[in-house]
Amino acid sequence: MADQLAKKCTFASITKQKKSKIMATIDELKEIASQVRRDIIRMVHGAASGHPGGSLSAADYLVALYFESMQHTPEPFDMDGINQDIFILSNGHISPAYYSVLARSGYFPVSELATFRQLHTRLQGHPATMEKLPGIRIASGSLGQGLSVAIGVSRAKKINGDNKLVYCLMGDGELDEGQPWEAMAYCGGNKVNNIIAAVDYNHKQIDGDTDDVMPLLDLKAKIEAFGWDVLECNGNDMEAVVSTLQIAKEHTGKEKPVMILLHTQMGMGVDFMMGTHKWHGAAPSDEQAEKALAQLKETLGDY
Amino acid sequence: MADQLAKKCTFASITKQKKSKIMATIDELKEIASQVRRDIIRMVHGAASGHPGGSLSAADYLVALYFESMQHTPEPFDMDGINQDIFILSNGHISPAYYSVLARSGYFPVSELATFRQLHTRLQGHPATMEKLPGIRIASGSLGQGLSVAIGVSRAKKINGDNKLVYCLMGDGELDEGQPWEAMAYCGGNKVNNIIAAVDYNHKQIDGDTDDVMPLLDLKAKIEAFGWDVLECNGNDMEAVVSTLQIAKEHTGKEKPVMILLHTQMGMGVDFMMGTHKWHGAAPSDEQAEKALAQLKETLGDY
Amino acid sequence: MKYKVLNYKDTRSGFGEGLFELGQENEKVVALCADLIGSLKMNAFAETFPDRFFQVGIAEANMIGMAAGLTIGGKIPFTGTFANFSTSRVYDQIRQAVAYSGKNVKICASHAGITLGEDGATHQVLEDIAMMKALPGMTVINPCDFNQTKQATKAIADYEGPVYLRFGRPKVATFIPYDMPFEIGKAIVLKEGTDVTLIATGHLVWEALNAADMLEEKGINAEVVNIHTIKPLDEEAVLKSVKKTGCVVTAEEHNVLGGLGESISGLLARTVPVPMEMVAVNDAFGQSGKPDELMELYGLKDKNIVEAAQKVIVRK
Amino acid sequence: MKYKVLNYKDTRSGFGEGLFELGQENEKVVALCADLIGSLKMNAFAETFPDRFFQVGIAEANMIGMAAGLTIGGKIPFTGTFANFSTSRVYDQIRQAVAYSGKNVKICASHAGITLGEDGATHQVLEDIAMMKALPGMTVINPCDFNQTKQATKAIADYEGPVYLRFGRPKVATFIPYDMPFEIGKAIVLKEGTDVTLIATGHLVWEALNAADMLEEKGINAEVVNIHTIKPLDEEAVLKSVKKTGCVVTAEEHNVLGGLGESISGLLARTVPVPMEMVAVNDAFGQSGKPDELMELYGLKDKNIVEAAQKVIVRK
Numbered sequence A, B: 001m002a003d004q005l006a007k008k009c010t011f012a013s014i015t016k017q018k019k020s021k022i023m024a025t026i027d028e029l030k031e032i033a034s035q036v037r038r039d040i041i042r043m044v045h046g047a048a049s050g051h052p053g054g055s056l057s058a059a060d061y062l063v064a065l066y067f068e069s070m071q072h073t074p075e076p077f078d079m080d081g082i083n084q085d086i087f088i089l090s091n092g093h094i095s096p097a098y099y100s101v102l103a104r105s106g107y108f109p110v111s112e113l114a115t116f117r118q119l120h121t122r123l124q125g126h127p128a129t130m131e132k133l134p135g136i137r138i139a140s141g142s143l144g145q146g147l148s149v150a151i152g153v154s155r156a157k158k159i160n161g162d163n164k165l166v167y168c169l170m171g172d173g174e175l176d177e178g179q180p181w182e183a184m185a186y187c188g189g190n191k192v193n194n195i196i197a198a199v200d201y202n203h204k205q206i207d208g209d210t211d212d213v214m215p216l217l218d219l220k221a222k223i224e225a226f227g228w229d230v231l232e233c234n235g236n237d238m239e240a241v242v243s244t245l246q247i248a249k250e251h252t253g254k255e256k257p258v259m260i261l262l263h264t265q266m267g268m269g270v271d272f273m274m275g276t277h278k279w280h281g282a283a284p285s286d287e288q289a290e291k292a293l294a295q296l297k298e299t300l301g302d303y
Numbered sequence C, D: 001m002k003y004k005v006l007n008y009k010d011t012r013s014g015f016g017e018g019l020f021e022l023g024q025e026n027e028k029v030v031a032l033c034a035d036l037i038g039s040l041k042m043n044a045f046a047e048t049f050p051d052r053f054f055q056v057g058i059a060e061a062n063m064i065g066m067a068a069g070l071t072i073g074g075k076i077p078f079t080g081t082f083a084n085f086s087t088s089r090v091y092d093q094i095r096q097a098v099a100y101s102g103k104n105v106k107i108c109a110s111h112a113g114i115t116l117g118e119d120g121a122t123h124q125v126l127e128d129i130a131m132m133k134a135l136p137g138m139t140v141i142n143p144c145d146f147n148q149t150k151q152a153t154k155a156i157a158d159y160e161g162p163v164y165l166r167f168g169r170p171k172v173a174t175f176i177p178y179d180m181p182f183e184i185g186k187a188i189v190l191k192e193g194t195d196v197t198l199i200a201t202g203h204l205v206w207e208a209l210n211a212a213d214m215l216e217e218k219g220i221n222a223e224v225v226n227i228h229t230i231k232p233l234d235e236e237a238v239l240k241s242v243k244k245t246g247c248v249v250t251a252e253e254h255n256v257l258g259g260l261g262e263s264i265s266g267l268l269a270r271t272v273p274v275p276m277e278m279v280a281v282n283d284a285f286g287q288s289g290k291p292d293e294l295m296e297l298y299g300l301k302d303k304n305i306v307e308a309a310q311k312v313i314v315r316k
Ligand SMILES: Cc1ncc(C[n+]2csc(CCOP(=O)(O)OP(=O)(O)O)c2C)c(N)n1
Pocket: A053, A054, A055, A091, A093, A094, A141, A142, A143, A144, A170, A171, A172, A173, A174, A175, A200, A202, A204, A205, A206, A266, A280, C034, C035, C036, C058, C085, C089
């Protein structure tokens, strides 16, 4: 069932869709997202370490990307991704969400999720290329670097005459770093028009609310001043995410890079993980995992 | 003459001034600036290396700071600068302007300007503390770091109950770096209100116009979005600089940090050095130096 | 003297406790953290001395610059973040605003080395000693347990100048008596011996002590030298021991290239060239795993030191 | 064979020329620069191949990330800025996005060392070799003259993997014949000898050759080994020479801590411990001055190598 649905969804985006088709797909996407959330909880619980909070807030976006918006070929995995949309994860600590989505969309066996953070795993604590896990094109974990990498990918596509897109996700706390602003300045100043970037705008980072740790102020105004078109949506509403991604695509190929502010909630989908930063990087106990899983429908079969 | 005028100007700012007084002072300041420009040309020519372009564009601002706006004690030089205004130069390559202003305001003998960039000099190519040149509190040269240092100084002043101000100058090309934006985010987010920062907005960097190398776009909008009050003035008009600094001071102690965009011209004061980026870091030949000096009145006596 | 396990504690907690005491004892001490207060165990300081604590967000470069600035005005700033982000992320900032400017900043780095565990290689810096020792004027300290880390934390506040203090994440054996004298730049001979000198730093000191016991059983009498200060190196202590034993094994949780081992080899090559073996990570990135699994996998256990000692003695 | 001065050229011009030829020969080669096109001699490439050239402004971190990204899509990116901003400013970015990710990026660094001259210590990086060699998987190359720099530039394009290529600012003697074979990782014995091995890299190779001549006059027969590739180190070549001569002098424009000298001392300590002397900057920051004045002041001249050789021979 997992594989069938995964396959169906992966290729759904390739054919032009009617409104009714989209609606159907949205339900499917929500189902996948529920399974991804289960995977996240189970992986972090299994490893007794990892980052559930941001993984849960970004899950819907990653599902929308890999199962709806992106044109990509999970197998055979090709590092260069010529004529494919390419995704770069900047906030590498949400690897559980990333790995689940990659596995569920066919990059590697779903069963491998069980090896997360174990010795010799291909599913390193933070995404890595050294172990050659299909789907990963760059290591991340040290924050602030992903958008720069995405620009490089986008420039290679331009040279290659490849008109597919480059996607990049960043955390909101991650924007405290200077490097994303170097990258944003590059994109705005050079009218990079084949990137869709997004921020998991969950207003939380390790030590607390972004407003307490390092206020982001009017983030939209900042990014716009750096020369970007900025879209906003509820990043935990699948329909909003899918349609905003559609709008974002229409902004590509024009004058400006486009950024989506995904208004999300850290810990989304697990009641006791929401409304707090405490689950940024903490693993649930057996009991807590059970409580969390009870809130998340198993839709594609647990690994 | 140099010492007298320097002394007069240094302490002029300590007593509250009437309008007429200011007008008088502006003429004096312009005279000092002319001498500083001579010093810059002579130092860079003497060393056959160094950075005249930005030094000339920023000269008026530094003169206004050290001879008018700042409350500071050149002698004895005290690293901690308790109960003094403190200036941090971020774009260290304009050291010729900085050294000249420091010497002319009494930090060290004017004659020492002749040692610029020579072996064993205290006047290193970029400002340094190791040789203990009075007036320098931090090394710079690697771009992008000064505002962060200024914040630290400002925090020490807060702890010490010292209500003097911290000034910081940056280059416009320097703002390509991410670190100044980390620092700006800190100030905006934490309502740092005892810093007056400024940008030498000469629209030039090493490889050309900032618009060609890395467009800054609407710089004011960017900095405002980071939570700052932004003032603008002609940075090569002494009267405008002095009065803008006055306005900036009135912005301190309130809710927001304040930044002055100094609209300047690279190479200001020497016709053949203006309107180009070529003199960012090139020394004039004997003939060129002579031509340049002919355009700059000797007001305080050459070193 | 025989060392016993007093308890199991993380070295970073030694830092946190030391910093908190410093906060009470020395008004000049201020602290900065880049969104990792809990991991660095800086909570007590942050909560008790809010006016002397600066949360800088995830902006390590800005943190180093701010720390340098805080010295102008007489403060003694302690910065805290993971070791990788304390060094590799901000080397140029440390270089210019701290080391070259001669500022009294204490760069305090947790989660050093592979014992950081599950987060994996992007966080497991094994090059920080190489980086920090290459900086003129920088003092580099890597204490071995909770007590020594606390001692070191307090000692560096009294020392005027830039310091890099490196410590770790997992709970490890505490064995240094809390009142053992700690002096920056002075090696500690933990056990005297005549056959081989084991020179160890950080988490490897406990392994070296165990190795010495294991060697004893094989009839090999090892001297164990705890180098907590990698720079300035206590050359006298090293040479004194080496002249006695005639061979050396170094042990560190760091890349074999650029670390303590190479510092010692450089010293010996210039003075008394003797056979040496180095127990260290063999020029590889780390990976996810439990701290102990990784110590085993990368060959950083007591038994590896034993093997190295046996090998080096043969080469005398 | 006796080496003659063919001309006086800057090594960075060797890079510029090599890069330009690569642009013509290899479509995959792209280049990035952080507001230093002229200093890096990248003009010819930038003007001739505008579609494959990226001006990134003064944003070195972004440049390294972009370079890593460009490999995804099959490009071979060459980044160019001063050595300090090529390494110390962006170590974490190189570490994660290039070295650990195994990306085919060539980090090309000009104005290395004190011979950068008047700009002074903030720009004169003397720690870059220490940093880059500590990175697993990184190839570190420091060619010695214009011809070798050009050869190296072209060779690294054909090699798959991360490379750090270090060169300098001033005009120096060109003495390597343009057609001398260049192989990454293979040391070149420039002169055979039996009494002492002089191992040199970068600008110090010419000094070492002169030193060998001066030693000859004193009746000392020195072997001169040019290590252009510091990592991976040609251990075989080093050991072969050392087994013959029994002592070593290393020479490099770098801090004595963490550089080529320590790499060699580490190797020898693990294999054949012999007396060594190191000609290098003695753990100090540079300063403003003319390149030659600084070489003199910091003891990096032929005569310093001669002294070191005489000293080390006595210690045999
Ligand atoms: C350069 C760097 N500094 C610090 C860290 C430690 N760290 C990991 S995640 C994190 C917080 C990230 O916040 P955000 O981007 O908002 O992600 P979220 O907590 O929402 O998942 C920090 C500080 C890091 N990984 N990289």
